[in-house]
């Protein structure tokens with residue numbers, strides 16, 4: 008079974024052509040800035056599972072002439088299709104493999120296609136057993152580039168905490184799907200999960216518990232640095248979110264001076280939203296503004312990427328006037344760090360957003376109430392939009408007909424028109440959601456997983472996979488043709504995209520997920536092996 012998820016722009020597998028064989032003579036020949044690092048990341052995985060040496064050698068150096076068993080890694084101008092950032096080509100056959108891009112990031116994406124074309128055993132942690140037919144790659148010619156620049160996975164580590172090792176595994180798996188952003192929802196009512204040196208109680212009193220009292224946790228700065236570095240090796244940017252001014256009970260619990268009445272509320276272990284708020288009153292302005300400057304300043308220091316997410320959603324306990332005042336102060340403190348800010352679409356209520364502020368849309372595929380206007384407000388103010396429509400892209404929505412019984416026996420929520428099928432997650436078109444948003448206004452697409460009902464790693468994997476692959480394909484793969492869009496099937500049947508083809512490629516991906524030990528949901532309709 009051959010196929011790549013997300014679907015490339017073009018992929019040809021010439022019938023009858025001899026495959027490439029990776030063996031104990033294979034070398035990784037590199038040329039161009041950054042190629043060696045990408046080859047080393049690939050080698051670190053492939054050495055474990057194959058047991059081969061796979062030396063990284065500079066192409067053209069002494070003895071560095073490509074042989075038929077070699078994989079060539081090229082970074083050079085003019086290699087990416089149409090010069091699109093992160094674009095690449097992959098050629099394989101009995102003469103060798105050649106991966107090429109204009110950028111190291113594009114070359115890394117090429118390695119993730121190669122990873123999927125190799126036997127699934129490539130994912131194993133040791134070389135104890137080898138694939139029966141050897142380490143073959145079908146003869147292939149792939150030209151590829153992403154549709155959207157921002158392709159994200161959001162992990163809520165506030166409602167339930169997930170340790171560093173779990174986050175690193177998650178990063179490796181989203182990289183396999185060519186996602187390039189990990190958005191960490193680091194703070195919420197139930198917990199504050201990132202150390203801030205200037206406000207240490209945030210991760211003492213503020214991190215002691217989680218939903219249901221399932222235990223606390225937080226990332227030290229060293230933990231966070233490991234996450235950022237591991238992600239960077241996979242060309243994944245970490246976007247930290249501190250959710251403000253609502254969703255702040257953990258901070259209000261840790262610091263009485265942030266509360267209007269000066270009294271710290273109890274820690275919160277429930278699943279309600281919209282009851283907490285920073286205090287807008289002048290009496291608390293000094294503490295609140297110092298908090299904002301310190302927290303966002305330290306967060307920016309820990310963040311090599313360009314974005315800081317400041318939340319802004321569901322501030323139902325904040326009056327409209329206070330919300331606008333606090334958003335002005337939050338975004339001023341955020342912009343002072345030099346980062347570009349991202350906020351949930353409610354923040355579009357402000358007409359004083361810093362230049363370039365990105366709105367993250369979380370309403371439904373068909374916008375309700377004022378969600379569309381709030382979202383276009385970001386574009387009107389010179390920013391762009393990330394789309395995370397909750398009824399198709401929220402990975403915490405239940406799947407239908409849980410295998411173990413009726414809905415309700417497995418983790419997940421229903422509020423966003425759930426349950427959500429794999430085909431619904433696959434059957435939407437980013438330009439067809441918020442009227443007035445053009446392709447160029449859309450920075451990208453993100454699939455959040457909220458963890459009120461998800462307390463363990465197997466449950467997390469069950470909810471995330473395989474639907475995240477559907478969202479990854481919407482984010483990466485070419486837009487359906489105008490004809491396909493015009494005659495699209497209902498979104499429940501996959502919309503304008505070819506569901507059967509997706510299912511077949513997903514089954515191939517499933518063999519890799521199995522080898523990785525991912526406890527994914529074996530959704531009906533997919534020919535899983």
Ligand code: TNX
Nearest residue numbers: 280320321351369403420457
């Ligand atoms: C809505 S939509 C939330 C989160 C919840 C999630 C549960 C949005 C930006 N916020 O606070 O965790 O629903 O599905």
